[in-house]
Amino acid sequence: MNGEVLAAMQVEKTMNTIWERHGAALTTVISAMLALLAWYLGTKGWMMWEIYLYTAAYVIGGYRKAWEGLQTLIKERDLDVDFLMIVAAIGAASIGYWQDGAILILIFALSGALEGYTLVKTNKDIRSIMKLRPETAQVLRGNTATRIRVEELQPGDFVLVKPGERIPADGVIEQGYSAVDQASITGESIPVDKACGDEVFAGTINGQGALTISVTKSAEATLLARIIRLVQEAQSEMPPSQLFVEKFERAYVRVVVAVALLLMIIPPYVYGWPWDKTIYRAMIFLVVASPCALVSSIMPAILSGISNGARKGILFKGGVHLENIGNVKLVAFDKTGTLTEGKPKVTDIVSFLSQSEDELLRLTAAVETLSEHPIAQAIVQAAKERGLEMPQAAELQAIPGVGVHGMVDREVFRIGNLDCLQNNTLSADQQQAVKQLEKQGKTVIYVQAQKQLLGLLAIQDTLRPQARNAIRALRRMRIGVAMLTGDKDATGQAIGRQVDVDWIYAGLFPEQKVEMVKKLTVTHGKVAMVGDGVNDAPALATASVGIAMGAAGTDVALETANVVLMADDIEKVADAIELGRRTQKVMKQNIIFAMSVVLLLVIGTFLDHVNLPFGVIGHEGSTLLVIINGLRLLR
Template identity: 40%
Template sequence: MFHPAQRKRRGLAPHAGHASCRGGEGKPDPRTKDDCCGHKLEAALPAQPSAAHDHEHGHKHDHDHDHQHAGQACSGHDHGAEAPRAVSLGEGGRQQARLHIQAMDCPTEAKLIEKALGGMTGVAALEFNFIERVLLVRHDLPNLDGVKQAIAKVGMKAVELTDASAPVEQPKASRRGNWLLALSGLAAAGSEGVAWLSGADQGWGSAALALASILLGGIPTLKKGWIALSTRTLNIHFLMSVAVIGAMLIGQWPEAAMVLFLFAIAERLEAMSLARAGEAVKALMSLAPETAWLQSGGEWVERPAAEVAPGSRVRVRPGERVPLDGRIDQGHSAFNEAPITGESLPVDKSPGDAVFAGSINGSGVVEVLTTAAANGSVLARIIDTVRNAQASKAPTQRFIDRFASIYTPVVLVAALLFAVATPLLGWLSWHEAIYNALVMLVIACPCALVIATPVTVVSALASAAKHGLLIKGGAPLETAARIDAVCFDKTGTLTEGEPQVTGVVALADADQDQLLRWAAALDAHSTHPLAKAVLAAASARGLSWPEAEQVSEQAGRGVSGLADGRKLALGSSRLAREQGALNEALQAELSRLELAGQGALVLLEGERALGVIAVADRVRAEAPAALRQLAKLGVATVMLSGDNQQVVQAVAAQTGIIEAHGGLLPEDKLERIIRLQSSGKTVAMVGDGVNDAPALARADLGIAMGAAGSDSALETAGVALMDDKLAKLADLISHARRTAQVLKVNIAVALLTKLVFFALAMFGLASLWMAVFADVGTSLVVIANGLRLARGVRKAE
């Protein structure tokens, strides 16, 4: 029962297959993120063992072992609240730098930056975070002067950031900028008014006011349009510039001014709305204290939390937030761990218990020995997950991006054909055709369409994190909405994972105490709950046990080794059968325990059964209600366990689970997952963070239980439930389905608006400013609808 590293030091053979998986459960090592066969765990997360050890042994190795309108978003374009977006430009660089680019708020600017830096020697990769307007540059350069100069050539200013963990403050629009925009709007309205009173758009008064409006508020857009033209980039600024210049050329001065003004307003409003999504991330970041009271030279001094090294002693007073992850060394108190687990009820802690950065101390003063740096805490990883989750775009977002990349040029070509064909066919005059074509150009801006998904996803991820649901991006979120079958591991997931020895039956020439001594010797180096149960029972009797030698494990069967000079094995009935030890007496005892819903560990010496150790695990109190909630959502529930079928059926009867399968090896569980998927179901696998890697990796969605204390779960799970609350499974699926509904509504609204105004433009019933106004309005509607998800996760009913 040694960790692979221990086996190597002791000269033991490496595990064969999933050799640490004695309950048929594959166990990843949280320190290597590999399963016990060395497989990389990608979408997999943890899972659990089996009450019968599945010795059936099921060991669960819980190893501790100059964008002039600051903050403005781009109205209309392949919009990018979906950040960060990664673009590989070559072999990875050795360094990375974070640049704040205030003008970079969507893929429009990102494409310009990609063109500027794509061919630069020494730049390896770019990663765009549009919400915080941060560019991550992976490079092998002596300095970033060349990078900053290249970005400046496309009209943007880059400022290097030194603190990777600090939130980026977004400057507000200047007072001068606000006044200029207000004057631009008054001039545009005045131009429209003069034109209406005089009955002529081409009058000098109307034109003069329109020109004043453009000079006051439209120059930034026109400048960006010129940059887009000079870099041969088809983006929103290019389209708006063409529409405005075209309107002026045909004498529609009021229209030109109003279009530019409304576009500037659109950018301001969208920036404000997108900032709301960023606020959700900043709210998470603010949970971690910036300073800590550190013991230094016998005194307590206040130091920046980022400077406190692991192993330091820090003091947390009542009402303060814990600055860093650690373990209590002195003191007792209750802690509100809502920032981590979403559960606001205080949790009592005493010396030896783990505490998490961001949790709130209750009434006692405690001293904590830190176990991680500030950037390595559980809270920091939650923040990073939400901050960077959009790097892996959801399927809907990828589809919309592809659609928008086709939609815009298609509408542009259609507008050009309309402007030429309709006058030649005698359907419209040249003036009317060109004007209507310009309206179509404005409609070609896919703003509302592209922004619909990322804002919704960011809002949903942030609110889920505050509820204790850590969702690793839009793809797992969309998958969760489609889940119609959930497979559960048993021990530690449906049960408490803390089995107890309920009895010892001697079958040969050894008494109960001797049986427990030998079993404890074989289980001494395991942290599996069943091994802990054996060790606890031996300790309770005041027994000591010898050091076992030549310990080895057999997947789904048990463990063997030398103890007191005797070659012993401890495992499942399967192991006893294979060794020819399944006699009538042993079979009768096993049948009795199975009927009682208990697991059995058989101690063997060769072909002789020395005795049976009965173990039992309690079902989680909330499990029946949680499974009923899933049933109300139309989700089928399946139990996959390495325990014998009788034990599995007993747990199924207590929880109300629909389908239960016992006696499964890791490959059997994998086959069950595949069978469910082949029947057309979208399958989730739920475990507790430490094993069942093959099944978890194969499932459409891996969900880790109790992930706050598991490094492997936080890093490999598709979804991590930060506490052990089974009820949050229904909350997860309900929240994901609500998000999917919001996405569908947003996309439908955006597409319908585009279709209606395209038809109106063809019949000459839409004006330029009306098209811009409709586009702005639609964008604000989809943003507001998406931001509703930031309010919180609704409890599943």
């Protein structure tokens, strides 16, 4: 019995979900079928059935808009286009033009259904960020470890974080050493070596070592919590264009309704018109002044632009974002995972003695084979890509924050930073080589054997193949380009110079990226932010248009962004802006044409040169033309 109840509940839930997602489309289709059948029966002389079916089409296709219009009227004591549409349709039906009223309702119903599919914005972003923070933490109290909820952590608590676990709170390392992957928070491309006294952040991933951390901030005050609040605040702000549309819509409806009332009241008393003629003329005005063509000036163009973008791998989450991107004056790129691939690679091999580059790489990789450090893995991967056979290493020993020791072919190798070397005095040529690599923003790895410096390996996050072309395309469109990164200034400057961006801002935390986006917006105008990580989410939400990398992007970046590049091809940023500009051009053409037709029809109505059939033809004809013009964007 319980199983049957659960099954019934599941079916009901599924049906409710289907209705929520597709209810508007289903009612529109049913309404269209009823209107078509009513028209057919009317041609056969079945007048009563025609009226019954048209009435059903009115109710099924228009009840959503009618309800929204009534809600606005009752709760806000205001009028909107939904109310005007219903009045115009009923007015047309009241004087026998059922078919024209049905067409009006169908156009609005179809528009609402399509808008529901294309403009629904997901609210999963906050939940996605919350997944980064573990639910529990292992707190050290005395000699015992107790697992508690993260919300219960207080400053001063000591937590134990094992290898591979997410760090549960902001704090300072009291014991242990590890490479912490904090790309999700700071955007740094390479995990950072952390030892006693170093600061760590909630949501970052611990590497190969166990850490004891002293909690410095409560759960609601962590950097991750601040990211969540920034996203919420940015998404709660309504764009100015939306506010303008709403104000214009309601002002327009008030004017139309007021004029229609005047047309129904004044002529019988001033000009002695009969009431039937007055009502007829007022209904003509309601039909020709109905903003169907004006509304269709925007949505078909927007939907066509969205469809066009989808075919190119550009996913717009709503029409407003397609419109906004056409006004972008500057594009701000995150570095790691956006302009670059987000994976450290060996870029340079410098040999100071007789060894070849391959030999130096082979010996270095042999020592690094058993290390889990990302830099070590990059070195081993480089050796594998060259097809090098690595000899067996012995007596491997990792020195936290310094490097590794190991024996290969009976020689002791020291690999790491300068502190790893037994003799760290460099010749002038060696110093010059190191300075040259560091100037390029690369991480330098020293390789020493028998107290002799054999050579250097340089590690760097490499550029995406499309990065330079993407920047060039934006420059041709006279759009400024900036780069925002959490990496060090040397690394940021090096990558920025390679792609030739206009402005480089390095060493930025998520909230600093938000402030920088706001400053760039003030100085340049609308800003598009392109990113892929959690650390980019607040900036993506703050920017006029947030653009996320679809394949490489984190869930929160994808959910927060307004536009998603499905194939991670950043050259598509310029395509998206160009598509936005084309869409705006078509919309302006449509709006001017629609308003001109409405104006001419209204003037004709006042001059008594327009009857109802001609008004409907002019009104629906203009609607059809703007729709067709909008559909040109599908090409």
